[in-house]
Amino acid sequence: MAEDEYRPLHTPEELVSGLVTLLDVEELDTDLYRGMKLPGGRGRVFGGQVIGQALQAAQRSAEGKDAHSLHAYFMRAGDDALPIVYRVVRDFDGKSFATRRVIATQNGQPILNMAASFQVAEDGLHHQDAFPADIPPPEELKSESELRVEASQHMPEEHRKRFLNWKSPIDVRPLHPRNWFSPTKRDPVTYSWIKALAPLGDDTAMHRAILAYASDMGLMATSMMPHGVNWMTPGMQTASLDHAMWFHEDFRADEWLLYAMDSPWAGHGRGMNRGSIFTRDGRLVASVAQEGLIRKREPRA
Template sequence: MTEETRATDPAGMIAQLEALLTVEELDRDLYRGARQPEGRGRVFGGQVIAQALMAAARSADPERVPHSLHAYFMRAGDEQIPIIYRVNRDHDGGSFSTRRVVAFQRGEPILNMAASFQKLEQGLSHQFPMPDVPPPEALPSEAEERLKVAPQVPEKFREFFVRPRPFEIRHASPWSPLEAEPQEPVQHVWFKTVAPVSGGPEMHRAMLAWASDMHLLGTTMRPHGLSWTQPGVQTASLDHALWFHGDVRVDEWLLYSTDAPWSGRGRGFNRGMIFTREGRLVASVAQEGLMRKR
């Protein structure tokens, strides 16, 4: 069987991402998540979270939508093989349903996740305002900025550094692809998929879960002037929490506003808020990551 080639055109990349996140049912509450086309490295944490969320959602009443998930990464995933997801139906109450998901590769768990689903209801409402930042049209794309400095990137990282990605990124705060100077531990980043998403609300939520793992560790490295392209820098996500506040479309511009209040003991703590272009807060994120300078 010929290995599927990784798409590089916008529509192809989004079609492949949708296929990647559409888990296959093997048995009741047992699912298989596809591997990345041409996968050779460590699985991106956002992929495992998104596939686990899709598996958990398959066991919940369609009228109940996910409002939160909490995940722990235990082992690095391998892009060369699929991931198996086992769902446990812990609780179905009058308004909420709770699920636990364990992701496996080669018989060993790589992620534990708890997710909660709610039957939608009306309630008291408030939110933080969106930061005042330039609109995405006024900013260069991250892909363009990466190409400018690609010759300075170590050769072993260069192909990955400039690889086309399924999300278009535009930085609304001071940023350099190589991050050599200390900066405030705050970032504001516009993002959206590079082509329309054909799936329904569950696919948009899964893709948001995928994207929520971007930029957090980068934020906590900013005050130290570090980048993952520098020699001796070791980073990895340790845990990840995501709260969904409302409906979202990932093929429309979203602002990811992140900060990192603390780092120490080989770890960095990060927070994020995701806003629509109109200023509606649709998700909040928290993550702690491994951060070592050897």
């Protein structure tokens, strides 16, 4: 689609269809894929997009096995106005497990390296953490979109339109809504219900890619909560440094999932964040860990 033909997506179905298209990488050659650019992109690539596309590229080469973990390092900020090329390296193929490496590049430079492991489904010993207590259902919480409308009433008119134009294919309903403009110090623990805005098909690989995409939403902010800052605080420099994810059980990304996040440590310009993702009936289906850059600089004049 030509740049001047881009039409913003608005309906839930359009937003989710756009996300599926974004993550459906194009095969250029054996183990070489291209992820499309974000339509209308004008800034830094969202880390979840690169992780989701890289995972999809790796999944294409591991037929008969399901992704159970990924470990990614961000090296450079990507440009969301450009496509991303993904090269898959088949490091190991065994009877039960397979390992892949993925190198994501733009303009000939790597922006992300990822290792992913795959396994043939099997039974085994089982235990899991308990579902968090006293969490209200998503129907009782406001969505991020509704919260943005409320917050926009307290911001200058020249910034309001851009703030409200934010549209996400993921419905996020936080238990503790963030304060974009004047955050206060609080414990580094937070919960959000998440799901795709519209129904998806039955491709389990796509459900994993979409959850990988969504797992980068709000996670790094957890490590900034005890300090009363966020990415909009003047002088704050933030970026994802690495991202790890483990898939434990099957799930659907178009059904409500509880994302429980906490931060055990921050220091030396970095913040450590952890996440546990549960289905509504209490199954722990994924775990996440991420370290992010949270550097406080003197604001520019």
